Amino acid sequence: MMEQYFTREEALGFDEQDGLRSFRDEFYVKEEQVYLDGNSLGLLSKKAEKSTLDLLESWKEYGIGGWTEGDNSWFTLSESLGEKTAPLVGAKKNEVIVTGSITTNLHQMIASFYQPSNAKTKILADELNFPSDIYALQSQLQLKGYDPEEHLVKVRSSDHQTISLDAIKKAMTDEVALILLPSVLYRSGQLLPMKEIVEYAHKRDIIVGFDLAHSIGAVPHELHDWGVDFAVWCNYKYLNSGPGGTGGLFVHERHHGTVPGLKGWFGSNKERQFDMEHSFTPADGAGAYQIGTPHILSSASLIGSLAIFEDAGMIALREKSLSQTDYMLDLYEKYLSSYGFIVVTPLTHKDRGGHIALEHPEAARICKALKHQQVIPDFRAPNLIRLAPAALYTRYVDVFDAIMILKDIMEQKLYKEYPNTRNVIA
Numbered sequence: 001m002m003e004q005y006f007t008r009e010e011a012l013g014f015d016e017q018d019g020l021r022s023f024r025d026e027f028y029v030k031e032e033q034v035y036l037d038g039n040s041l042g043l044l045s046k047k048a049e050k051s052t053l054d055l056l057e058s059w060k061e062y063g064i065g066g067w068t069e070g071d072n073s074w075f076t077l078s079e080s081l082g083e084k085t086a087p088l089v090g091a092k093k094n095e096v097i098v099t100g101s102i103t104t105n106l107h108q109m110i111a112s113f114y115q116p117s118n119a120k121t122k123i124l125a126d127e128l129n130f131p132s133d134i135y136a137l138q139s140q141l142q143l144k145g146y147d148p149e150e151h152l153v154k155v156r157s158s159d160h161q162t163i164s165l166d167a168i169k170k171a172m173t174d175e176v177a178l179i180l181l182p183s184v185l186y187r188s189g190q191l192l193p194m195k196e197i198v199e200y201a202h203k204r205d206i207i208v209g210f211d212l213a214h215s216i217g218a219v220p221h222e223l224h225d226w227g228v229d230f231a232v233w234c235n236y237k238y239l240n241s242g243p244g245g246t247g248g249l250f251v252h253e254r255h256h257g258t259v260p261g262l263k264g265w266f267g268s269n270k271e272r273q274f275d276m277e278h279s280f281t282p283a284d285g286a287g288a289y290q291i292g293t294p295h296i297l298s299s300a301s302l303i304g305s306l307a308i309f310e311d312a313g314m315i316a317l318r319e320k321s322l323s324q325t326d327y328m329l330d331l332y333e334k335y336l337s338s339y340g341f342i343v344v345t346p347l348t349h350k351d352r353g354g355h356i357a358l359e360h361p362e363a364a365r366i367c368k369a370l371k372h373q374q375v376i377p378d379f380r381a382p383n384l385i386r387l388a389p390a391a392l393y394t395r396y397v398d399v400f401d402a403i404m405i406l407k408d409i410m411e412q413k414l415y416k417e418y419p420n421t422r423n424v425i426a
């Protein structure tokens with residue numbers, strides 16, 4: 001029977017069969033809302049709330065003693081959270097540290113790994129890269145006396161939304177010293193073939209780093225086995241660590257034991273840190289790349305958040321994520337394809353991250369109309385709508401409801417009631 005397909009009942013049936021459905025109860029989800037913005041700021045979980053309150057309690061209880069006392073003593077919290085993050089990025093325990101933000105971590109990584117020589121001076125990024133990543137590359141080039149106009153090379157996109165492996169390979173000339181690329185492009189949601197990129201780059205003696213902002217918590221990684229040199233990410237998107245949650249970085253063990261570009265006392269070997277000497281002894285692992293006192297309060301939520309990921313498992317989460325974005329695309333084909341949208345997310349699983357991106361000339365006001373009806377999308381100027389069903393707390397019926405509301409908005413042109421401009425935070 002035709003009617004059983006693409007109905008709300010069908011969606012409810014998918015939810016019943018969903019092995020991860022109970023994780024939704026761990027989160028503060030508003031029942032009247034469909035939250036599809038977990039790729040910008042994930043929702044609060046009860047576990048993250050508890051670990052944050054527990055941390056405050058340890059401050060209350062121990063005062064300065066909290067650095068070494070209690071269940072999550074602050075002195076080693078960044079390291080222990082790094083160990084717990086390691087499975088999400090396919091790293092060894094001491095290859096990961098929780099510290100900084102994407103941008104500050106990127107500054108540290110480039111300051112450490114960009115070592116230009118006479119022949120190799122260029123940094124390769126891509127023209128669709130996130131502005132902050134580009135700013136960091138520009139500053140780091142300037143600090144070493146190079147003009148970014150000449151020494152920052154950006155791989156071109158032929159369709160303004162995706163980057164081809166071929167184009168990346170072609171751009172790896174003899175002059176390139178370092179490559180920084182996103183794992184998943186923040187606009188289109190394209191997942192780049194990290195393993196292939198590293199293989200090709202290393203044959204040319206090029207260091208490779210990735211920004212995992214839009215893949216950590218959505219896509220499994222094998223950073224160690226792929227031989228990635230370094231990676232950076234934030235924890236407030238799919239990892240649900242809250243606004244300003246401390247970020248993370250990965251440094252492959254083959255680079256351990258060297259002095260980072262930006263030294264600070266929290267990068268010290270922990271046994272030596274309080275010797276208070278003016279000569280720096282780096283920590284053995286990725287911890288060496290920390291700078292100052294860790295952002296303990298902003299890391300506390302991650303204790304609870306990572307426990308949820310450990311329970312759910314990244315493989316199962318990826319499977320559900322792909323199934324939900326597939327479902328969204330199917331509903332799109334059925335209900336939305338005649339309204340002038342363009343799907344810019346790759347359709348093949350191996351090239352797709354965790355969100356679906358739709359282009360539309362009226363995107364800004366369509367997003368406003370969606371929000372008015374309690375569907376929370378994400379707008380990226382000038383014309384992009386991003387919809388992220390976060391596998392931990394999004395139901396199939398949420399995906400269904402969101403698409404039906406969007407269909408209604410398009411059919412009745414309800415978006416015309418709103419100005420087609422972006423808000424300050426979009």
Ligand SMILES: *Cc1c(COP(=O)(O)O)cnc(C)c1O
Binds near residue numbers: 104211247
């Ligand atoms: C979210 C995001 C950032 C944000 O950087 P912060 O330093 O954490 O503010 C940077 N780059 C990309 C690709 C992002 O998606």
